[in-house]
Amino acid sequence: MEPTIEQLGQLAEHRKREVSPHIIPNLDWEARLLALSNDPPTLSPHEQREMDRLARMERHDTLTKLRGRLPQFVRNARIETLRARIAPAFIKMADTWTYSHGNAVMIGETGLGKTTTAAVMLLQLMRAGFHGSEADWALAQDARWYRAQELESAIKGHPLGRSEPPDMRSAMTTRLLVLDELGWERDLKVIDDLFAARSSDERRVTIVTSGLDSNKIQERYGEAVWRRLFTFRGRSSAVARAFPEADAAQAKEDAKKRTAGVANPRPHTEVDR
Numbered sequence: 001m002e003p004t005i006e007q008l009g010q011l012a013e014h015r016k017r018e019v020s021p022h023i024i025p026n027l028d029w030e031a032r033l034l035a036l037s038n039d040p041p042t043l044s045p046h047e048q049r050e051m052d053r054l055a056r057m058e059r060h061d062t063l064t065k066l067r068g069r070l071p072q073f074v075r076n077a078r079i080e081t082l083r084a085r086i087a088p089a090f091i092k093m094a095d096t097w098t099y100s101h102g103n104a105v106m107i108g109e110t111g112l113g114k115t116t117t118a119a120v121m122l123l124q125l126m127r128a129g130f131h132g133s134e135a136d137w138a139l140a141q142d143a144r145w146y147r148a149q150e151l152e153s154a155i156k157g158h159p160l161g162r163s164e165p166p167d168m169r170s171a172m173t174t175r176l177l178v179l180d181e182l183g184w185e186r187d188l189k190v191i192d193d194l195f196a197a198r199s200s201d202e203r204r205v206t207i208v209t210s211g212l213d214s215n216k217i218q219e220r221y222g223e224a225v226w227r228r229l230f231t232f233r234g235r236s237s238a239v240a241r242a243f244p245e246a247d248a249a250q251a252k253e254d255a256k257k258r259t260a261g262v263a264n265p266r267p268h269t270e271v272d273r
Helices: 005-019 029-037 045-067 079-083 088-096 114-130 134-142 148-156 166-173 188-198 214-221 223-230 244-263
Strands: 104-108 144-147 176-182 205-210 238-242
Touching (some): 045 114, 045 134, 079 114, 088 104, 088 114, 088 238, 114 134, 114 176, 114 205, 134 176, 148 166, 148 188, 166 188, 176 188, 188 214
Parallel strands (some): 104 238, 176 205
16 A cells, blocks of 8 residues: 555654754655655665655656646647658757757748647657756746747736736746747737847747748847847857748749840840950
């Protein structure tokens, strides 16, 4: 029969003198168990197994909560399944990006897997943390995911004259933010304020998806937002783009111009000769 939480608390109470009689009486039972776990000789093999089991249960519960922050369609999906839905242009980003690379920007046409790529990046971070990387685990717990329109709605629904709404404050300060669907919001000041706040701390990294290309982002939001998005700590952000229809149309237009140039060569002038 497995011990209850109360019984584990009694265990910590019973053995507290072996660990630190001056400090442990002032701790709650969870802190006492943590103290005991830092002093392996005081635990029997059975007690250590129970501590490990509780730690795994807690980590599983945390992982479930973290997945709950993701879009509904990816919360329970396997990384391998999601990866298969990503356009080739975004695969390298999904497979190689890490927090140390800084900002990541996925821009492209609808339906090519920009949001899915961001989800895979975050899920891989969670996986690495869950299986042992404490740095990744801490970062995954701090990460937040918002659509640009969500932040706009949060601002509109917040009373004037008060501090930022909780969602906006969280987006401004979290170490790792996924900003999904940039370009659908109407209030551009929301995005300007967001990037201005995030740029105040170089530890804050942003993953962005957008249907706008780099030039249109610059036109829409201005130089300051563009620079804060496409550069990180003095170097270029990681960028993946996929505009197959636009690129094909541009290639077709370029081909027409070249053909027209051959068919109607510019007449020679005295200077040419």
